[in-house]
Amino acid sequence: MEKKPYTSLNAYYRSLFGRKIAKISLDGGFTCPNRDGTLGRRGCLFCSAGGSGDFAENASLSITEQISRGKAQTADKWPDAAYIAYFQAFTNTYAPVEELRRRYEEALACPDVAGLSIATRADCLPEEVLDLLEELSCRTRLWVELGFQTAKEETAQRIRRGYGNHVFEGAVRALDERKIPVIAHVILGLPGESREDMLHTIDYLNGLPIQGVKLQLLHVPADSDLAPLYQSGQYTPLTKEDYITLLGDCIARLRPDIVLHRLTGDGDKTTLLAPLWSLHKRDVLNSIHRSLRERGIFQGKDFTEA
Numbered sequence: 575m576e577k578k579p580y581t582s583l584n585a586y587y588r589s590l591f592g593r594k595i596a597k598i599s600l601d602g603g604f605t606c607p608n609r610d611g612t613l614g615r616r617g618c619l620f621c622s623a624g625g626s627g628d629f630a631e632n633a634s635l636s637i638t639e640q641i642s643r644g645k646a647q648t649a650d651k652w653p654d655a656a657y658i659a660y661f662q663a664f665t666n667t668y669a670p671v672e673e674l675r676r677r678y679e680e681a682l683a684c685p686d687v688a689g690l691s692i693a694t695r696a697d698c699l700p701e702e703v704l705d706l707l708e709e710l711s712c713r714t715r716l717w718v719e720l721g722f723q724t725a726k727e728e729t730a731q732r733i734r735r736g737y738g739n740h741v742f743e744g745a746v747r748a749l750d751e752r753k754i755p756v757i758a759h760v761i762l763g764l765p766g767e768s769r770e771d772m773l774h775t776i777d778y779l780n781g782l783p784i785q786g787v788k789l790q791l792l793h794v795p796a797d798s799d800l801a802p803l804y805q806s807g808q809y810t811p812l813t814k815e816d817y818i819t820l821l822g823d824c825i826a827r828l829r830p831d832i833v834l835h836r837l838t839g840d841g842d843k844t845t846l847l848a849p850l851w852s853l854h855k856r857d858v859l860n861s862i863h864r865s866l867r868e869r870g871i872f873q874g875k876d877f878t879e880a
């Protein structure tokens with residue numbers, strides 16, 4: 575089996591669980607302060623109608639039903655897998671704490687669910703939610719995924735992230751104090767960002783106690799506010815070549831202990847306007863691996879994927 579030139583997620587999970595782990599994307603039926611009028615109604619500039627959870631299961635189903643469907647979809651391919659219940663769509667800590675507890679506990683009660691990954695915003699982690707997360711992390715594997723996107727405050731305002739870097743830092747430190755691993759989401763190719771801006775985001779994250787990063791390409795969903803900017807020529811998406819080069823630059827810069835949870839994005843082909851090259855995921859990943867090898871960029875341990 576070919577070796578991959580970075581700490582792959584598959585290898586990382588195997589080192590933790592000793593078996594194949596698959597992630598099931600869930601829609602817990604939450605909303606987001608950037609959507610419900612608390613901070614705004616139109617969402618982040620790039621957010622799709624599905625709350626950036628386009629591959630999550632259907633919110634009209636219970637968590638148990640969503641997990642059953644997710645397992646059925648992967649059962650043939652990975653009959654012995656265990657699962658991470660990934661609360662992906664919208665803001666998954668944005669509800670009364672007892673409601674959050676019910677959803678998380680329902681997921682953990684499903685057979686073969688070995689942990690939780692909870693995607694949220696840095697400004698949606700009040701003390702009582704942090705206490706609940708700490709309690710859960712003492713008895714299961716838990717990750718909190720924070721949509722950070724960029725360390726450049728000007729860009730954060732342009733994309734309507736809705737909070738400053740100091741809020742993100744506060745959330746990371748509060749989670750770290752509770753020994754809860756953090757995965758930061760970073761988007762490459764945001765409007766107005768230079769290569770130096772993106773590398774600065776990596777430097778900034780290197781200085782914080784985070785354990786994982788998702789690097790992803792900016793997509794233009796047809797139902798986002800980015801779509802008209804793209805259609806009018808005010809936003810130009812990254813080319814495949816530029817993305818792969820930038821990605822390699824970021825990986826080379828990343829602290830070696832930070833696990834890469836994602837190297838590219840999954841666009842919903844029914845709504846993705848651009849960049850369409852990103853839909854050929856296998857080809858993109860092969861090109862990334864080839865480029866990393868040719869450039870001699872190795873990050874962390876060199877696991878072999880089984």
Ligand code: SF4
Pocket residue numbers: 606607608609616617618620621622625626663664665695721
């Ligand atoms: S925080 Fe997430 S769900 Fe909320 S508007 Fe932004 S991308 Fe969408």
